[in-house]
Amino acid sequence: MGLYGLGAAGARWPWLRRFLHITQHSQEWFSRNTFRAVAISRFIPGARLPLYTACGYFGAPLLTFTVTVIGATIVWTTLLFLCAQSIGNWLLSFQSQWRWAGLAGLVLTIAFMGRLIARLQKTEP
Structure with missing residues (x-):
């Protein structure tokens, strides 16, 4: 809604308006195709x-x-949640016996990347 308001204020x-050109065709197109x-x-x-x-x-x-944004957000969020859950x-279920090794690998990767980034920032001029 904020982006819509920003565009309307603009x-x-x-x-x-002198930098942007509004034509009757573009206004009609947005009126007809807002939902899509x-x-x-x-x-x-x-x-x-x-x-x-x-x-x-x-x-x-x-x-x-507004109705389209709300509906699309509900669908999008539901699909993302279901995908992440599945x-x-x-x-x-596939890697239950390896979960602790995976967790240790994740922690080590985060620590290594943090040190690498800190070292690279020190060497930059």
Whole structure:
């Protein structure tokens, strides 16, 4: 909602409008395709910020935008949770006898990477 508001505020500032060109075609496109564009952008990394801001800038219907964002967020979060749960269960059942070795390896990797990064930062000019 904040990105939508940022885009809507940007459309109202005259000094910003001279750098950006609003056409009737782009406003109509965002009005017609708000649901599809917002839903798809939820699943494409890096697409939400520019698209949500553009929806506000081009005046996409706020109600359609809001309902789509909420629905896509619910679906996206549920899918991520179910995927993480199923992968986690599989890993626990498959590698249960190795879990302590894996935990030790994780701790050692974190400690090693921390020391490596600290050493590299000291040597940089």
